[in-house]
Amino acid sequence: MNLLVLMRMVPDVVEELEIAPDGKSLDREALRLIASESDDHALEEALLLKERYGGKVTVVVPDAPEVGDLLYTAAAKGADRVIRLRGIKTGLGVAALARSCAAALQATPGLLPVNLILTGTQAIEDLDGLVAPLVAHHLGLPYIGVVTAVTEIADGKASVVKEFQAGYRGEFQIALPAVLGVQSAEKPPRYVPVAKVRAAMKSVKIEECEVPQPTPAALEGIEVLAMSKPEVAGRAAMLEGSPEEVAGKLCDLLAERGLL
Amino acid sequence: MTDPAAGLVLGVPARAILWLITLAAFGLFGWRVAAYLRVLARARPEPRWDRWPERIRRFVIEVLAQRKLLEEPLIGVAHLLIFWAFVFYATGFFWNLARGLLPWLAVPYADQAYAMALALEIFGVIGLAALAVAAYRRYILRPDRLEQSRDAGIILGLISVVLLSSLLGAGAAVLSGEAHGWRPVASAVAVPLAAAGIGGTAASGVVTAMWWVHMVTVLGFLVYLPYSKHLHLLASPFGVLFGALEPPMPAASEGASRLEEFTWRQLFSGLACAECGRCDRACPALNSGYPLSPKMLMHHVKELIMASLAPGGNGHALLREKVKPEEVWACMTCLACIARCPVGNEHVPVLIELRRKLMAEGELEAHLQEALTNLSRYGNSFGQSARNRARWAQGLDFKIKDARKEQVAWLWFTGDYAAYDPRLQPITRAAARLLARAGVDFGILYEAEQNSGNDARRAGEEGLFESLMEKNLAAFGKARFEKIVTTDPHSLHALRHEYRWSNGRPQVVHHTELLWELIRTNRLSPVKRLNGKVTYHDPCYLGRYNGIYEAPRRILHALGLELVEMPRHGSRSYCCGAGGGRIWMEDVAGIQERPAESRVREAAATGATMLVVACPKDWVMFQDARKTAGLEDKLVIKEIVELVEEATQP
Numbered sequence: 001m002n003l004l005v006l007m008r009m010v011p012d013v014v015e016e017l018e019i020a021p022d023g024k025s026l027d028r029e030a031l032r033l034i035a036s037e038s039d040d041h042a043l044e045e046a047l048l049l050k051e052r053y054g055g056k057v058t059v060v061v062p063d064a065p066e067v068g069d070l071l072y073t074a075a076a077k078g079a080d081r082v083i084r085l086r087g088i089k090t091g092l093g094v095a096a097l098a099r100s101c102a103a104a105l106q107a108t109p110g111l112l113p114v115n116l117i118l119t120g121t122q123a124i125e126d127l128d129g130l131v132a133p134l135v136a137h138h139l140g141l142p143y144i145g146v147v148t149a150v151t152e153i154a155d156g157k158a159s160v161v162k163e164f165q166a167g168y169r170g171e172f173q174i175a176l177p178a179v180l181g182v183q184s185a186e187k188p189p190r191y192v193p194v195a196k197v198r199a200a201m202k203s204v205k206i207e208e209c210e211v212p213q214p215t216p217a218a219l220e221g222i223e224v225l226a227m228s229k230p231e232v233a234g235r236a237a238m239l240e241g242s243p244e245e246v247a248g249k250l251c252d253l254l255a256e257r258g259l260l
Numbered sequence: 261m262t263d264p265a266a267g268l269v270l271g272v273p274a275r276a277i278l279w280l281i282t283l284a285a286f287g288l289f290g291w292r293v294a295a296y297l298r299v300l301a302r303a304r305p306e307p308r309w310d311r312w313p314e315r316i317r318r319f320v321i322e323v324l325a326q327r328k329l330l331e332e333p334l335i336g337v338a339h340l341l342i343f344w345a346f347v348f349y350a351t352g353f354f355w356n357l358a359r360g361l362l363p364w365l366a367v368p369y370a371d372q373a374y375a376m377a378l379a380l381e382i383f384g385v386i387g388l389a390a391l392a393v394a395a396y397r398r399y400i401l402r403p404d405r406l407e408q409s410r411d412a413g414i415i416l417g418l419i420s421v422v423l424l425s426s427l428l429g430a431g432a433a434v435l436s437g438e439a440h441g442w443r444p445v446a447s448a449v450a451v452p453l454a455a456a457g458i459g460g461t462a463a464s465g466v467v468t469a470m471w472w473v474h475m476v477t478v479l480g481f482l483v484y485l486p487y488s489k490h491l492h493l494l495a496s497p498f499g500v501l502f503g504a505l506e507p508p509m510p511a512a513s514e515g516a517s518r519l520e521e522f523t524w525r526q527l528f529s530g531l532a533c534a535e536c537g538r539c540d541r542a543c544p545a546l547n548s549g550y551p552l553s554p555k556m557l558m559h560h561v562k563e564l565i566m567a568s569l570a571p572g573g574n575g576h577a578l579l580r581e582k583v584k585p586e587e588v589w590a591c592m593t594c595l596a597c598i599a600r601c602p603v604g605n606e607h608v609p610v611l612i613e614l615r616r617k618l619m620a621e622g623e624l625e626a627h628l629q630e631a632l633t634n635l636s637r638y639g640n641s642f643g644q645s646a647r648n649r650a651r652w653a654q655g656l657d658f659k660i661k662d663a664r665k666e667q668v669a670w671l672w673f674t675g676d677y678a679a680y681d682p683r684l685q686p687i688t689r690a691a692a693r694l695l696a697r698a699g700v701d702f703g704i705l706y707e708a709e710q711n712s713g714n715d716a717r718r719a720g721e722e723g724l725f726e727s728l729m730e731k732n733l734a735a736f737g738k739a740r741f742e743k744i745v746t747t748d749p750h751s752l753h754a755l756r757h758e759y760r761w762s763n764g765r766p767q768v769v770h771h772t773e774l775l776w777e778l779i780r781t782n783r784l785s786p787v788k789r790l791n792g793k794v795t796y797h798d799p800c801y802l803g804r805y806n807g808i809y810e811a812p813r814r815i816l817h818a819l820g821l822e823l824v825e826m827p828r829h830g831s832r833s834y835c836c837g838a839g840g841g842r843i844w845m846e847d848v849a850g851i852q853e854r855p856a857e858s859r860v861r862e863a864a865a866t867g868a869t870m871l872v873v874a875c876p877k878d879w880v881m882f883q884d885a886r887k888t889a890g891l892e893d894k895l896v897i898k899e900i901v902e903l904v905e906e907a908t909q910p
Contacts, residue, residue, distance in 0.1 A: 188626060193620055198723055
């Protein structure tokens with residue numbers, strides 16, 4: 001079983017994000033990047049599949065600051081190959097990112113074909129969840145997203161669970177090779193102790209691949225006009241006093257707002 | 261004078277029989293001891309060969325004077341007397357044995373030398389009385405957590421036979437005319453013997469018979485000893501001698517579960533354990549209903565050794581086969597078990613090795629995983645940006661110096677809780693105002709400070725500790741300061757004892773030490789006398805780990821407060837339940853009373869209306885506990901800094 005996990009670094013929202021002076025992008029100098037959360041789940045699902053069916057897990061990540069940490073951590077968790085894609089500009093629109101990633105995967109010798117490509121179904125920069133299906137489109141592979149489990153792989157097909165709203169779930173069969181957009185792995189992503197990551201830094205070699213040709217920053221016809229920071233609402237109020245007093249104030253408030 | 265080893269027994273020379281059983285007994289004893297030593301040789305090394313004057317001092321206090329046993333006075337005194345009776349009897353035994361085996365030695369038997377005979381009979385009576393106390397405690401009082409083994413009964417019986425045979429022999433010797441001088445016990449024993457019609461040659465026969473009973477029992481004891489819990493008698497003096505002189509922390513390892521993965525000293529604890537249960541009685545995890553018993557942990561270590569000695573035994577793994585992961589995670593690393601253990605056992609390092617094993621397998625609960633991930637990424641367990649570390653200082657009307665940019669006398673290491681917990685930030689600001697008012701030249705590291713790693717290390721994440729230590733040491737290296745003060749006992753311990761300072765460790769003090777110094781030298785003067793009855797909780801990492809008990813108490817006295825002590829104070833202090841990474845873990849099912857709740861109830865029972873703490877984690881834990889324990893009206897929790905500010909505010 002050959003599994004490829006496509007991951008990416010996204011801005012860490014624990015740190016305060018700043019808009020760049022041009023008003024149209026994030027200030028990349030000020031931000032810290034972190035592995036996208038659902039990509040971490042995609043990696044975990046791949047590692048679980050490897051444990052179940054054997055095979056190899058290859059992790060591919062577009063180059064970014066601190067990407068080494070992500071790749072060494074992935075190796076320490078059990079990834080067999082870790083690859084950094086060079087030449088993909090940061091801050092690309094999702095369509096351009098997907099096209100670049102697909103092109104890089106195809107251009108890298110010995111990478112494709114694989115049985116399954118797993119990636120996060122969403123990222124904080126890609127709330128519409130476009131990168132995963134677009135990569136599938138460019139590679140000409142079937143795609144299914146919001147996956148929460150891969151229940152079986154047999155006879156060139158995978159059975160997967162896809163989640164819908166309000167806890168509804170459906171089980172689907174997809175022909176391999178395919179691309180899965182993973183929402184969450186069957187288990188929370190594993191913890192890997194720092195010592196193992198440090199050992200991986202010494203023993204694991206990060207492979208590097210060049211993206212064949214530069215890609216446009218965005219699709220034609222779309223232009224960023226402005227970005228803005230969230231507005232602080234500041235409407236929260238603390239109700240103080242004894243439980244009876246607090247309950248009374250709460251009732252008054254609800255009545256005042258016409259909710260009672 | 262008769263020689264009990266002369267003559268024939270069933271036609272065989274008695275001395276030959278003595279030689280035979282002596283060689284057999286010592287052979288069996290030596291064979292077993294050698295087997296133990298071979299097991300220890302298979303274990304990983306752990307250097308314990310330094311600081312001999314200190315080791316010998318400790319040996320005198322803990323082995324010869326039995327300080328920790330005396331903490332429980334009834335059995336403590338009894339055990340001390342049995343121990344010293346044993347020492348005299350062992351001396352008498354070897355003396356007699358040497359004389360019996362080697363008839364050409366120009367000395368009398370021990371019981372024929374007046375002073376020794378007198379000492380033996382006096383210690384015999386004392387020993388028997390002490391044995392009666394021990395039996396009364398074991399079988400009538402039945403203390404909690406004392407292991408009720410058949411072993412203990414056999415040993416009590418054997419020691420009784422050893423003492424009684426000696427006393428009966430001495431009594432008979434009075435009647436046969438072999439005992440001389442003032443022999444109060446022997447004379448008293450002789451009375452009923454005489455009444456039973458024993459005298460002359462019959463008495464002489466009794467002396468010889470009792471001599472043999474005594475010698476054979478002791479030789480039997482010698483063989484039995486290394487197979488029983490009374491192995492502690494042999495092992496514990498070495499346990500104390502090679503004990504940890506600082507709170508123990510195993511050297512970096514990938515964890516341990518199988519025999520050869522542990523260090524010899526960790527295994528040795530299993531051999532030295534006397535199953536007395538002092539650790540269990542002190543353990544906050546066990547007493548709250550967590551599934552951990554430090555005594556059983558030691559017992560499992562012993563089983564690990566025994567299993568490897570069994571014929572064809574390849575040993576087993578400690579983890580999961582004997583100790584469940586829930587037990588491993590239950591420990592708060594408060595050190596109460598080690599502080600109470602009379603034989604110098606080290607329970608916590610064994611648990612840390614097991615935690616490292618679980619950590620390497622990635623088996624840890626979600627909350628702990630989140631805290632460790634945060635520590636590794638942001639340098640704090642709160643998962644907040646490092647840039648916000650000094651945000652608490654924004655509420656001050658002066659700016660705290662940045663020790664990375666300007667020289668300061670004192671570098672203040674705040675620790676995570678004081679810096680990030682919004683409930684504690686007002687106290688952190690109060691500490692800053694106090695230092696400023698006292699004219700202390702101090703600074704902080706701002707976003708360069710990281711969690712000290714103390715609790716990550718105790719959770720078994722050794723690599724994370726290393727990484728946090730390296731980052732902090734790099735920040736210290738770039739700062740200019742003379743000494744370090746910290747408001748966090750956990751950080752204090754790591755900085756003082758576990759960091760590898762390349763250019764010598766600077767002085768690291770706790771804020772209570774610095775505040776006391778400022779008050780003592782009138783740089784901070786109480787202007788208002790505080791009134792009231794307060795009690796003080798000794799934080800584990802301040803007290804047991806670092807021996808700082810006096811400074812906070814002196815401060816409280818100086819402020820005019822009446823300090824009433826809780827029953828568990830000083831080195832007997834009871835953990836709040838937050839240590840060793842437990843603050844990041846969920847309570848488990850089956851908890852009867854959380855350690856912090858037990859503690860606030862204990863505080864309220866003293867009649868004090870205020871529980872004073874000197875550790876940010878204690879403040880958080882006790883604030884919660886006083887609500888869950890329903891003591892909101894009776895007890896307030898204050899950090900000592902708050903009181904000092906109140907009393908010194910002009």
